Amino acid sequence: MNIQEKLTILADSAKYDASCSSSGSTRANKNDLGNAAYAGICHSFASDGRCISLLKILLTNCCIYDCKYCLNRKSNNIKRAIFTPEEICEITINFYRRNYIEGLFLSSGIIKSPDYTMEQIIKTISLLRNKYHFNGYIHAKAIPGASEVLINRLGKLVDRMSANVELPTSSGLKLLAPNKKEEEPAKIMKYVKEHRTKYFAPAGQSTQMIIGATNERDLDIMQKSSAMYQNYQLRRVFYSAYIPVNKDKLLPTILTPPLKRENRLYQADWLLRYYNFKVEDILDENNPNFNLLIDPKADYALRHLDEFPKEINKASYYDLLKVPGIGVKSAQRIINARKFFKLTFKDLKKLGVVLKRAKYFITCNNKYFINESYFNKSFIESNLVLEDKQEIKRTTDQLSLF
Amino acid sequence: MNIYIYNYSFLNLLSVIDFLITNKIKPANIKNLSYTPNLLENPINLKIKDNPEILEKIKTNWGLYPLKVMYYVYLANDNYKELTIYYLYLNFLKYGRITLNLRKLKCVTKSLEISQKVSNEAHKLKGFIRFEEMQNKVLYSIIEPTHNVIYILANHFKKRLSNEYWMIHDKSHNIICLYDKKRIYFVNKDNLKLDNLKSAAEELYSMLWCNFYQTIGIKERKNDRCRRNFMPKKYWKNILEVRDEYEKSN
Incomplete structure (x- = not known):
């Protein structure tokens, strides 16, 4: 099998991993090859619009496990391939020199045992760092079930380490991935959290879960994420809309992946991490799933309309963040600018604050953008939905979801 | 006046x-x-x-x-x-x-x-620049930016590719930036004669990359508008993996 065929097979198997970020590391160049950019750099964008920042490949797509949702499961009759460490190093170095990529993302199917697989990953990355003197970004998957000694060795070589929880609920995991145990990724996350330094996984850790493969609710997913952010200081949780690649009676039959739901989960995830929201603000037992028509922040605002409109010239930073359409950057700009003069709607535009959604929820110097009698739920809701619909009309690709 | x-x-x-x-x-x-x-x-x-x-x-x-x-x-x-x-x-x-x-x-x-x-254009190009390896191991790339961002890019690549010889050719401003493992030089294109002979390995790696690019996109999630949003078409001419697609569409 030639190298081109191998790369095709092993990239094809790796593409369902959502993470491709290259941020969070300040690794410097020691007069060799490469450095890390703290903000991360996207080098290309694939046909699905996702960023390509890292060379995302598997070491091998052979696997001893039989997870129902996975393309590489043992019972699938597909072409299998395995890279040698040298091959991976050569491709990485040559891609990196030509500025195709920001670094390497290495994952693997499980061969022989978790420990053995982990050793192969370490061997490859250690070769890349020490013999090929590569200083770029490396993100490696820690294999759940591998021993702590190996996790420690891997952590010292990579920028980011991640262990996938795969599915949001333990019942789902038992059903679809009978070989995997829920507590094993947690063990790795705990270890990484306790040992993280400038020299051990400096860019932190992340994880991924598939959504829509079992019948979990959005509330379950958000609670799980929120707990992981608190307990393990994860940088990111990635949500991957379930794409049917296998036929199995335990799997749901869907035609298109639940992309809108995935989008809502990411929006809510950002609210948790940067906007000081709690899961209870977004979802609760009476209301356990996202409104697919309205984004979580606008949904929150509509349910708590008594807290609005916020006065731009007085509201605190966290109150500003609660306004739909105002993000971290806009809020900071408003705070900075209003020290020097009183802001009007016109000034907000000059600051670069997008008023499309925000205008319904704010006042400037006690003035609403139109007659104040319009400040009611039905008016705002219908306008927000209408604007979104016009937006969706333009993106015909997603229309099928509605 | x-x-x-x-x-x-x-x-x-x-x-x-x-x-x-x-x-x-x-x-x-x-x-x-x-x-x-x-x-x-x-x-x-x-x-x-x-x-x-x-x-x-x-x-x-x-x-x-x-x-x-x-x-x-x-x-x-x-x-x-x-x-x-x-x-x-x-x-x-x-x-x-x-x-x-x-x-x-x-x-x-x-x-x-x-x-x-x-600053946005400079950041985008930090990712979108594609180098080709020439026969003398020099990495060569062409860009056509709207703004004169070559100075920002040169600094970035000086840190990143410090032990390589490379040059960036800005076609829209007619400037070439050279790096000789020590210093950066900026020269007017007219003062320089280039014969572009690609190295033997170049074909293999550019083919591998285009292949990888085609493979990594998930067909079920195809979203052209999103891709164009992040990677505007004006840069496609000089991005190896989408160059063919760009030429076909014109």
């Missing part, structure tokens, strides 16, 4: 601006040497010497960030960029450090807007 002329450098522009302000002259515009004035305009070249102290003065009095904003505006492709810097400088003299927060001022809004555009 008095148009004041500076030679091409940033420092000279600041020196001219400083001179104009000290002497209370209000220019109709400030332009570099290559500018061809129209009938109504009266170009004046004061031949002012570079005054390096200005950079220090800006840094200590107002901070590094204002200097960066001015520099990025200077790199932009904008007819009134010099005048924008002039007014920004004037306002800095009046209000000091807080000037950039005074977004009511037109020159502040405009400067920040332009410098943001330059």
Whole structure:
């Protein structure tokens, strides 16, 4: 099998991993090859619009496990391939020199045992760092079930380490991935959290879960994420809309992946991490799933309309963040600018604050953008939905979801 | 209509601006040497010497960030960029450090807007530049940016590819940036003759990359609009993996 065929097979198997970020590391160049950019750099964008920042490949797509949702499961009759460490190093170095990529993302199917697989990953990355003197970004998957000694060795070589929880609920995991145990990724996350330094996984850790493969609710997913952010200081949780690649009676039959739901989960995830929201603000037992028509922040605002409109010239930073359409950057700009003069709607535009959604929820110097009698739920809701619909009309690709 | 002329450098522009302000002259515009004035305009070249102290003065009095904003505006492709810097400088003299927060001022809004555009393009190109390996191991790449971002890129790649020979050719500004493992040189394209012979390995790796690119996209999630949003078509001509697609669509 030639190298081109191998790369095709092993990239094809790796593409369902959502993470491709290259941020969070300040690794410097020691007069060799490469450095890390703290903000991360996207080098290309694939046909699905996702960023390509890292060379995302598997070491091998052979696997001893039989997870129902996975393309590489043992019972699938597909072409299998395995890279040698040298091959991976050569491709990485040559891609990196030509500025195709920001670094390497290495994952693997499980061969022989978790420990053995982990050793192969370490061997490859250690070769890349020490013999090929590569200083770029490396993100490696820690294999759940591998021993702590190996996790420690891997952590010292990579920028980011991640262990996938795969599915949001333990019942789902038992059903679809009978070989995997829920507590094993947690063990790795705990270890990484306790040992993280400038020299051990400096860019932190992340994880991924598939959504829509079992019948979990959005509330379950958000609670799980929120707990992981608190307990393990994860940088990111990635949500991957379930794409049917296998036929199995335990799997749901869907035609298109639940992309809108995935989008809502990411929006809510950002609210948790940067906007000081709690899961209870977004979802609760009476209301356990996202409104697919309205984004979580606008949904929150509509349910708590008594807290609005916020006065731009007085509201605190966290109150500003609660306004739909105002993000971290806009809020900071408003705070900075209003020290020097009183802001009007016109000034907000000059600051670069997008008023499309925000205008319904704010006042400037006690003035609403139109007659104040319009400040009611039905008016705002219908306008927000209408604007979104016009937006969706333009993106015909997603229309099928509605 | 008095148009004041500076030679091409940033420092000279600041020196001219400083001179104009000290002497209370209000220019109709400030332009570099290559500018061809129209009938109504009266170009004046004061031949002012570079005054390096200005950079220090800006840094200590107002901070590094204002200097960066001015520099990025200077790199932009904008007819009134010099005048924008002039007014920004004037306002800095009046209000000091807080000037950039005074977004009511037109020159502040405009400067920040332009410098943001330059910074965005530079960041995008840090990712989108594609090098080809030549027979003598030199990495060569072509870019066609709107703004003159090659200076920012050169600094980035000096840190990243410090033990490689590389050159970046900016076709829209006719500049070539060379790096010889020690220093960066900027040369006018006309002073350089290039024969582009690709190395033997080049074909293999460019093919592998295009292959990887095709493979990594998930068909069920195809989203062209999203891709164009992040990777505008104006850059496609010089991005290896989408070049063919670009040529087909034209």
